[in-house]
């Protein structure tokens with residue numbers, strides 16, 4: 001004798017054929033089968049995937065189902081071999097499942113005209129907000145089709161009255177704890193490629209980020225107001241910072257990253273509005289810079305307050321980099337006030353350990369700190385830099401920079417002895 005029960009509470013929560021079949025037999029075996037449990041494919045919500053149809057609503061609907069699924073885990077699926085045109089959209093939590101996977105196997109493209117943002121937040125395209133326990137994974141591609149935005153950007157056309165200062169970030173993660181993003185190619189962002197803000201415990205792994213060197217303000221990854229962010233195994237080439245680390249950040253690790261073209265890895269700019277900066281425990285390890293304008297940079301505004309401390313740059317390679325090692329604590333000087341300003345962001349305990357390669361300019365090490373708040377406990381530990389033009393020399397420049405040098409340091413350290 002066999003009894004077959006179809007469990008309806010399970011199928012209520014989703015559209016896909018989800019049948020929980022309880023097979024009870026006289027044998028003491030109990031078999032439970034649930035097919036496609038909590039997987040929500042955008043194709044089932046009307047997405048066309050031909051790169052022309054407006055698939056936005058299908059994404060919104062699929063997200064709605066995923067976020068409200070009655071299961072422990074749920075996935076939203078963007079299938080491979082198809083291209084989905086999606087207008088600005090926010091995937092908002094909090095969600096019911098403890099863990100959500102956004103499985104991106106296909107390609108998502110943005111509208112190719114800034115007009116599509118009329119009446120919307122110009123700073124966002126795809127946004128995840130308030131989602132805790134999220135994994136965005138590939139292998140897929142996201143194309144921001146930023147050309148239309150670059151063409152009207154104020155950076156390129158400062159004189160043009162209708163120029164745009166703000167353009168969309170491809171992927172924004174705001175207030176998302178415990179999230180990861182991996183194995184995705186992100187290209188041609190109108191502005192920042194990935195923004196992480198207000199998020200703790202973040203893993204960014206095996207991404208490839210590519211935009212032209214000439215594209216304005218196209219940071220690879222920008223992190224602010226976050227603790228515990230790990231970026232690894234990622235290649236970034238763009239028109240601005242490969243990674244930039246903003247205010248209120250701690251325990252940020254950047255490991256195994258190739259950067260170039262671009263503006264390098266930057267802590268800052270910080271303290272722009274005279275705010276109390278708190279940035280600490282930043283580790284940048286095994287990063288290669290190829291033809292970037294900066295290598296490892298810390299830049300703070302004179303009007304800022306607070307601190308940047310416990311920063312380690314180690315195992316760094318530079319190839320033909322304009323400013324391989326640079327601290328600029330006098331960023332955007334208040335005119336003629338350089339010597340008089342009493343404020344500044346305190347920079348201390350910064351270690352450069354095992355950094356090698358070539359500088360495109362004469363000043364390979366540039367530690368320009370403020371008189372009001374000098375840089376202290378700077379350590380140069382095995383730094384070997386030479387000019388990328390054979391026969392030319394490189395120098396180090398220090399201004400109010402205190403610390404020690406150990407191991408081979410070329411060019412010679414100019415740090416002042418720590419008092």
Ligand SMILES: *[C@@H]1O[C@H](CO)[C@@H](O)[C@H](O)[C@H]1NC(C)=O
Nearest residue numbers: 054055056057060086087116
């Ligand atoms: C595409 O769909 C979204 C969501 O329905 C809508 O907000 C947007 O205006 C649509 N765009 C066009 C050009 O139809």
Ligand SMILES: *[C@@H]1O[C@H](CO)[C@@H](O)[C@H](O)[C@H]1NC(C)=O
Nearest residue numbers: 013060061062063064065068
């Ligand atoms: C989400 O789905 C629920 C029903 O499951 C519906 O009431 C709600 O309007 C939907 N929200 C959106 C944004 O589509």
Ligand SMILES: *[C@@H]1O[C@H](CO)[C@@H](O)[C@H](O)[C@H]1NC(C)=O
Nearest residue numbers: 285286287288315316317356
């Ligand atoms: C830096 O370059 C050296 C020599 O070219 C190489 O052995 C080392 O692996 C490189 N470091 C990184 C982090 O790739």
Ligand SMILES: *[C@@H]1O[C@H](CO)[C@@H](O)[C@H](O)[C@H]1NC(C)=O
Nearest residue numbers: 258260288289290291318319
């Ligand atoms: C730097 O980039 C160029 C392409 O611009 C490439 O040919 C070269 O191999 C790269 N060098 C290193 C050391 O990665």
Ligand SMILES: *[C@@H]1O[C@H](CO)[C@@H](O)[C@H](O)[C@H]1NC(C)=O
Nearest residue numbers: 349376377378379403404418
């Ligand atoms: C510099 O050396 C002095 C004396 O050797 C030591 O007390 C201090 O901790 C060192 N500072 C750094 C940043 O290593």
